[in-house]
Amino acid sequence: MPPIELLPEKEFRSHAPGCWKDRGVAETDWNSAAWQLKNRITTLAQLEEHLVLSDAERAGVLLSGNKLAMAVTPHYFNLMDPVDPDCPIRRQVIPRIEETLDDPGEMIDPCGEDAHMPVPGLVHRYPDRVLFLVTDRCASYCRYCTRSRVVSGVGAQTLHLEHEAAFRYLEQHTEIRDVLLSGGDPLLLSDAKLEAILTRLRAIPHIEFLRIGSRIPVFLPQRITPELCAMLRKFHPLFLSIHTNHPRELTTEVREGLARLADAGIPLGNQSVLLRDVNDDPAVMKSLVHKLLMCRVRPYYLYQCDLIKGSSHLRASVSRGIEIIESLRGHTTGYAVPQFVIDAPGGGGKVPLNPDYILMKDEQRVLIRNYEGKVFEYPEASVALGTPRTLA
Numbered sequence: 097m098p099p100i101e102l103l104p105e106k107e108f109r110s111h112a113p114g115c116w117k118d119r120g121v122a123e124t125d126w127n128s129a130a131w132q133l134k135n136r137i138t139t140l141a142q143l144e145e146h147l148v149l150s151d152a153e154r155a156g157v158l159l160s161g162n163k164l165a166m167a168v169t170p171h172y173f174n175l176m177d178p179v180d181p182d183c184p185i186r187r188q189v190i191p192r193i194e195e196t197l198d199d200p201g202e203m204i205d206p207c208g209e210d211a212h213m214p215v216p217g218l219v220h221r222y223p224d225r226v227l228f229l230v231t232d233r234c235a236s237y238c239r240y241c242t243r244s245r246v247v248s249g250v251g252a253q254t255l256h257l258e259h260e261a262a263f264r265y266l267e268q269h270t271e272i273r274d275v276l277l278s279g280g281d282p283l284l285l286s287d288a289k290l291e292a293i294l295t296r297l298r299a300i301p302h303i304e305f306l307r308i309g310s311r312i313p314v315f316l317p318q319r320i321t322p323e324l325c326a327m328l329r330k331f332h333p334l335f336l337s338i339h340t341n342h343p344r345e346l347t348t349e350v351r352e353g354l355a356r357l358a359d360a361g362i363p364l365g366n367q368s369v370l371l372r373d374v375n376d377d378p379a380v381m382k383s384l385v386h387k388l389l390m391c392r393v394r395p396y397y398l399y400q401c402d403l404i405k406g407s408s409h410l411r412a413s414v415s416r417g418i419e420i421i422e423s424l425r426g427h428t429t430g431y432a433v434p435q436f437v438i439d440a441p442g443g444g445g446k447v448p449l450n451p452d453y454i455l456m457k458d459e460q461r462v463l464i465r466n467y468e469g470k471v472f473e474y475p476e477a478s479v480a481l482g483t484p485r486t487l488a
């Protein structure tokens with residue numbers, strides 16, 4: 097089997113036909129979200145029709161059924177290298193035996209969400225905003241999913257999606273001005289269902305800002321129809337955060353879907369998870385953030401991988417993350433640099449991590465360094481204690 101040609105990273109190309117063997121698929125089928133969902137890869141036999149699996153993958157697939165289901169859309173699957181198990185696309189969605197390793201620091205609910213759910217499906221951790229889990233299903237399942245306990249339908253817990261209870265909570269809590277729809281993947285809901293949720297939220301006067309977190313633009317760009325975009329644009333201000341980890345994910349189809357969303361006036365952000373041998377490399381990350389800007393997507397967060405059970409083989413070090421940020425800041429467009437964060441284990445929320453640019457700071461001055469390592473001094477503003485800042 098010839099290895100698939102790796103793309104020059106600046107190019108937006110679909111890999112179709114990539115590793116997907118069934119060349120008989122009609123273009124109208126391939127371009128249909130319903131066809132993509134119906135033909136997801138969910139079994140070992142299907143995987144082996146298209147790929148040469150490693151022993152670690154084969155064993156991982158056999159053991160994944162009671163932890164987090166395997167499902168991969170043909171679109172995303174088609175980006176895989178058919179022979180290399182270390183392919184960055186394969187590492188994200190094909191289970192491996194390492195998922196069964198017991199790492200003492202790892203948890204079932206690493207961000208302590210269950211403890212911050214006043215009603216099922218609503219995580220209220222920060223004063224003015226909530227995370228609203230509207231579904232427990234995704235188009236494909238990321239092996240490092242922080243919510244694997246509740247998504248995909250095979251894990252230890254079920255998420256009781258009490259939309260009515262959540263709406264009542266939101267109506268009563270006037271301090272909430274920002275609602276983030278997530279799940280599962282909200283864009284897996286039908287247009288009608290999603291529109292009903294957004295309409296209900298928009299009827300609550302204190303809710304100013306709506307956003308959706310979704311990996312559908314990447315896993316299932318066929319779902320980003322003109323109809324969906326026309327519906328979403330009625331609910332502005334509405335932002336959308338996508339989730340890409342590797343430049344190869346930004347194909348022609350994905351870029352076109354993102355263009356439809358951007359043309360509907362939806363500001364787009366990206367959240368990446370730092371993953372070992374996927375994107376823990378400055379060159380890969382630089383290529384990714386540049387492609388994102390070309391798609392009008394602003395890199396928002398780079399997450400240190402949550403301490404979810406069975407993810408140790410995908411975890412890169414915190415130092416690596418800081419190095420990557422340092423390799424970007426100043427060296428490329430400021431808009432291209434995401435904020436590196438750790439979602440604090442147990443439920444402390446997102447904590448920003450930055451390279452140290454302050455070398456020394458006292459009451460008189462700050463010593464700083466720039467991206468090239470050159471040192472500068474900035475005199476601290478001298479405001480003596482008790483001196484009014486403005487003249488009376």
Ligand SMILES: *Cc1c(COP(=O)(O)O)cnc(C)c1O
Binds near residue numbers: 226227276
């Ligand atoms: C990430 C997150 C948010 C949103 O955080 P921002 O920093 O505002 O993007 C809100 N609630 C919860 C529980 C979250 O995990």
